[in-house]
Amino acid sequence: xEPEGSLGPRRRRRWWPLALAAAAVGCGRGGPAAxxxxxxxxxxxxxxxxxxPTYALAxxxxxxxxxxxxxWDTGRGLVPAAARTCRxxxxxxYWLEPDPARRFADxxxxxxxxxxxxxxxxxxxxxxxxxxxxxxAPGGAWPVEALLxxxxxxxxxxxxxxxxxxxxxxxxxxxxxxLRRRQAVPGRIDRVSxxxxxxSRDILALALRGKLDVVVGLxxxxxxxxxxxxxxxxxxxxxxxxxxxxxxxxxxxxxxxRALAASLPVADLAAAxxxxxxxxxxxxxxxxxxxxSLRVLVLRGDPALWRVGLALRRALGPRGGDLRGSLPGDxxxxxxxxxxxxxxxPVIHPSFPGTAVNFHSGSPDNLxxxxxxxxxxALDLGDLLAFAKAMERDPPAVVLCARDRVLAVTxxxxxxxxxxxxxxxxxxxxxxxx
Amino acid sequence: LSPRRTAARLALLVAFAGLVPLTILGGFALxxxxxxxxxxxxGSLEAVAGQVAARVQAFVEHARKEVRGLAATAALAxxxxxxxxxxxxxxxxxxxxxxxxxxxxxxxxxFANRIEGSAWRALEAGGEAASSPYLGEDQxxxxxxxxxxxxxxxxxLCARIDLLELTRFVQHIRTGEGxxxxxxxxQGRVVASGAGTYRAAVLSGADVPHSPAAREMxxxxxxxxxxLLADDGAPFLxxxxxxxxxxxTVVVEQPEREALRPARLARxxxxxxxxxxxxxSLGVGVFGSRRMLADLAVEERWRTAGRLAAGVSHDLxxxxxxLQHTASLADRGDASQLPRIAANLRAEADxxxxxxxxxxxxxxxxxxxxxxxxxxxxxxxxVALSAAPRAEPAGVRVEADEGxxxxxxxxRHLLERAAMNLVVNxxxxxxxxxxVRVTAGRDGDECFLRVADGGGGISxxxxxxxFDAFASTKRSGDxxxxxxxxxxxxxxxHGGRVTAGNGLQGGAVFEIRLLAAEPPGA
Numbered sequence: 002x003e004p005e006g007s008l009g010p011r012r013r014r015r016w017w018p019l020a021l022a023a024a025a026v027g028c029g030r031g032g033p034a035a036x037x038x039x040x041x042x043x044x045x046x047x048x049x050x051x052x053x054p055t056y057a058l059a060x061x062x063x064x065x066x067x068x069x070x071x072x073w074d075t076g077r078g079l080v081p082a083a084a085r086t087c088r089x090x091x092x093x094x095y096w097l098e099p100d101p102a103r104r105f106a107d108x109x110x111x112x113x114x115x116x117x118x119x120x121x122x123x124x125x126x127x128x129x130x131x132x133x134x135x136x137x138a139p140g141g142a143w144p145v146e147a148l149l150x151x152x153x154x155x156x157x158x159x160x161x162x163x164x165x166x167x168x169x170x171x172x173x174x175x176x177x178x179x180l181r182r183r184q185a186v187p188g189r190i191d192r193v194s195x196x197x198x199x200x201s202r203d204i205l206a207l208a209l210r211g212k213l214d215v216v217v218g219l220x221x222x223x224x225x226x227x228x229x230x231x232x233x234x235x236x237x238x239x240x241x242x243x244x245x246x247x248x249x250x251x252x253x254x255x256x257x258x259r260a261l262a263a264s265l266p267v268a269d270l271a272a273a274x275x276x277x278x279x280x281x282x283x284x285x286x287x288x289x290x291x292x293x294s295l296r297v298l299v300l301r302g303d304p305a306l307w308r309v310g311l312a313l314r315r316a317l318g319p320r321g322g323d324l325r326g327s328l329p330g331d332x333x334x335x336x337x338x339x340x341x342x343x344x345x346x347p348v349i350h351p352s353f354p355g356t357a358v359n360f361h362s363g364s365p366d367n368l369x370x371x372x373x374x375x376x377x378x379a380l381d382l383g384d385l386l387a388f389a390k391a392m393e394r395d396p397p398a399v400v401l402c403a404r405d406r407v408l409a410v411t412x413x414x415x416x417x418x419x420x421x422x423x424x425x426x427x428x429x430x431x432x433x434x435x
Numbered sequence: 436l437s438p439r440r441t442a443a444r445l446a447l448l449v450a451f452a453g454l455v456p457l458t459i460l461g462g463f464a465l466x467x468x469x470x471x472x473x474x475x476x477x478g479s480l481e482a483v484a485g486q487v488a489a490r491v492q493a494f495v496e497h498a499r500k501e502v503r504g505l506a507a508t509a510a511l512a513x514x515x516x517x518x519x520x521x522x523x524x525x526x527x528x529x530x531x532x533x534x535x536x537x538x539x540x541x542x543x544x545x546f547a548n549r550i551e552g553s554a555w556r557a558l559e560a561g562g563e564a565a566s567s568p569y570l571g572e573d574q575x576x577x578x579x580x581x582x583x584x585x586x587x588x589x590x591x592l593c594a595r596i597d598l599l600e601l602t603r604f605v606q607h608i609r610t611g612e613g614x615x616x617x618x619x620x621x622q623g624r625v626v627a628s629g630a631g632t633y634r635a636a637v638l639s640g641a642d643v644p645h646s647p648a649a650r651e652m653x654x655x656x657x658x659x660x661x662x663l664l665a666d667d668g669a670p671f672l673x674x675x676x677x678x679x680x681x682x683x684t685v686v687v688e689q690p691e692r693e694a695l696r697p698a699r700l701a702r703x704x705x706x707x708x709x710x711x712x713x714x715x716s717l718g719v720g721v722f723g724s725r726r727m728l729a730d731l732a733v734e735e736r737w738r739t740a741g742r743l744a745a746g747v748s749h750d751l752x753x754x755x756x757x758l759q760h761t762a763s764l765a766d767r768g769d770a771s772q773l774p775r776i777a778a779n780l781r782a783e784a785d786x787x788x789x790x791x792x793x794x795x796x797x798x799x800x801x802x803x804x805x806x807x808x809x810x811x812x813x814x815x816x817x818v819a820l821s822a823a824p825r826a827e828p829a830g831v832r833v834e835a836d837e838g839x840x841x842x843x844x845x846x847r848h849l850l851e852r853a854a855m856n857l858v859v860n861x862x863x864x865x866x867x868x869x870x871v872r873v874t875a876g877r878d879g880d881e882c883f884l885r886v887a888d889g890g891g892g893i894s895x896x897x898x899x900x901x902f903d904a905f906a907s908t909k910r911s912g913d914x915x916x917x918x919x920x921x922x923x924x925x926x927x928x929h930g931g932r933v934t935a936g937n938g939l940q941g942g943a944v945f946e947i948r949l950l951a952a953e954p955p956g957a
Contacts, residue, residue, distance in 0.1 A: 206635055209631065209632075220573060225603055229606060229615075230634065231632065311524065311526060314523075
């Protein structure tokens with residue numbers, strides 16, 4: 002799960018002294034400029050660089066070294082990334098053509114076989130066809146669109162697999178990953194080092210002492226600590242994540258799920274989460290139906306979710322029953338369990354094909370336990386409109402709001418913004434004051 | 436001095452004569468302004484600090500009231516099953532409360548770690564207990580508060596008061612552009628800081644420069660220092676306020692540079708105005724002085740021309756009268772008068788030659804003179820010899836002192852004419868049988884040529900104007916009153932000076948003083 006949080010208004014950047022200083026330095030020096038290096042720190046488990054990392058910091062680093070075949074664009078669908086062509090030939094059926102200009106870090110060209118390897122590692126059926134690769138969904142939890150935008154292209158290499166991204170690794174231990182840009186671009190970042198810390202206190206202390214250029218992985222309340230810190234600006238942008246109330250299909254019948262979905266005051270529940278979540282804004286259309294008391298489970302890890310749980314229990318009125326939090330790090334408290342009826346937690350937003358990870362019957366992270374053939378088919382085909390209709394007919398969850406994601410970035414970066422999928426996807430385009 | 440430089444000096448003199456007192460007055464006014472501005476800024480900061488302190492106190496008091504209210508409600512039926520839900524819902528109603536829990540005072544569980552033992556005793560006595568602020572797991576500040584349940588001895592309701600809203604409030608306080616607020620607890624630890632630089636101290640609990648004063652205020656001091664240096668050495672103005680309960684301190688600070696900007700602007704403004712005024716007064720002064728000096732020069736020229744004309748007409752009139760008298764003698768045809776007529780004509784011719792010579796000296800441009808090494812000893816001897824034929828008929832001896840080795844650089848002809856002028860005057864001033872002594876010598880860096888006579892000396896009133904043109908007391912004879920002015924011009928043209936005075940024996944003493952030079956070939 003990507004780090005996210007909420008935050009206050011964007012800090013005013015005092016860029017002009019830096020600009021003047023940069024101009025003075027630029028005028029005074031005739032030689033080449035020193036490389037620009039960013040130190041990125043985040044709360045994350047230590048993890049070495051690899052094409053398929055688990056935690057946010059290593060995911061961000063991997064996104065700079067490796068590229069997906071195609072990238073999901075909220076307006077245009079799949080768009081080319083490492084591939085030159087991402088052509089949809091039908092539901093769950095894509096033809097990818099490698100970009101001949103793309104090269105791995107050792108200089109070798111990207112081949113169709115590399116795209117096929119990445120697709121196969123994601124569980125997709127891939128076969129060479131013409132100059133490209135035919136990719137099909139074999140049926141399962143993940144639709145092609147989500148898998149292709151999530152799975153990174155790599156080729157075996159030593160000491161780490163090779164990638165086609167703009168950066169290459171210099172050091173790659175579990176606690177620290179250092180990258181350098183393969184081809185220097187004027188005004189852009191040349192080197193990035195990632196440091197994983199287990200405690201947010203360490204991250205905050207480093208950031209407040211000016212030792213970090215980019216901070217990731219804090220929760221909504223902690224970001225406030227970094228407001229108005231000299232030379233550090235908080236930036237935020239949309240994420241693929243949402244906060245939802247998930248119905249347990251193992252304990253709630255279809256009619257009850259429908260009635261509950263229509264009776265939940267979405268805006269009020271979203272407001273309980275806080276400002277960093279943009280409410281879906283649907284008002285309750287009917288009162289909560291009578292029935293037994295409903296047990297609410299809140300996924301731990303984000304204190305704001307607990308408040309949503311409290312608000313949900315109150316909204317349920319007399320039916321609001323036991324409220325408890327999941328045990329940290331223990332999926333058995335919710336996975337496949339009948340000990341809860343409603344779950345408050347983060348999900349992949351249904352406007353993105355990756356939402357299948359939460360709602361496809363074949364996904365190990367299928368929260369509701371719902372097995373709806375039409376919804377599965379819609380997700381398999383990447384047909385989000387059909388999935389939305391299936392959700393209305395047989396709702397596995399009600400989405401309360403779309404969450405923002407936040408970064409703290411040195412004010413030297415002029416156009417910093419978080420990536421939509423991976424946090425630092427846009428870092429190669431950030432412009433830096435030297 | 437040229438007229439231009441004289442005008443500049445005059446203008447400078449006038450400008451600075453006015454500027455110095457104005458500068459002193461302005462400096463005093465500016466210092467007063469700075470002090471008043473600092474006082475006003477500190478007063479404003481103190482007022483803001485007071486408002487923040489009131490808000491902080493209201494926030495904490497409100498949260499505590501909520502806990503008391505919950506405790507009162509729970510006390511009605513502490514063992515009912517729905518009490519837990521009531522406490523959880525309180526968290527939803529008041530975002531500043533969390534983990535409201537009923538505890539046994541003897542076994543307070545998690546809250547015991549934060550609340551001191553003495554406070555627990557107050558709780559056992561049916562009162563309240565509170566912890567100091569601390570950081571929660573999510574690194575945001577909070578404090579615990581417990582209230583004994585009435586009617587249920589040994590039981591209490593505890594809750595965590597979330598200080599994030601308070602922190603947010605403090606972080607958003609601005610005074611000017613760089614002014615921030617800090618809240619410190621009784622131990623001087625930072626609870627909340629608007630200044631990002633001090634926020635690390637919230638995490639570490641380390642002292643900040645304000646901590647000692649905050650501890651003093653928690654012990655009862657009324658205020659802290661008005662001025663403090665930040666960690667980076669930048670001076671800040673401070674306003675302090677005390678929170679009554681909890682015993683916290685609020686300080687609002689603003690960079691001194693920013694707080695005193697009005698005074699600084701006034702200083703620069705006044706300095707600019709003074710500079711412009713000085714430049715204008717200098718310009719106007721120089722321009723006006725030059726015009727005035729030019730007018731004065733014209734006036735002086737006319738006056739000099741008039742004086743010359745008066746002198747010349749007087750002297751020439753006298754000469755004409757003598758020549759007319761000589762002509763009348765010649766008209767008589769008396770051969771015995773021929774020697775007298777011839778003597779008269781020679782004397783008048785000599786007088787007129789000197790007249791012309793003096794005028795010639797007066798009109799000569801002394802700005803360009805040819806400087807060569809001149810031995811004043813030899814010059815003295817030469818002048819004494821030259822003056823002897825003129826002195827002997829008057830019964831006066833002219834003696835020269837030699838051997839001093841006084842070398843100067845100058846125009847020998849001009850210096851000789853100046854010396855001769857002095858010697859002739861001295862001869863004429865000396866009584867018969869008297870002596871004129873010409874002495875050359877060296878006195879430190881200067882050489883002098885001294886002419887001393889045995890006459891009656893110079894009266895004090897005459898000494899003051901003795902070197903003025905046409906000021907001679909002997910102008911009725913063959914004196915034009917241009918000799919001594921010429922001596923002065925010649926001495927000054929050589930970078931020297933001429934002095935006049937009376938000797939110990941009573942006679943007049945004139946000295947030409949020039950800068951000494953090395954002997955040729957030395």
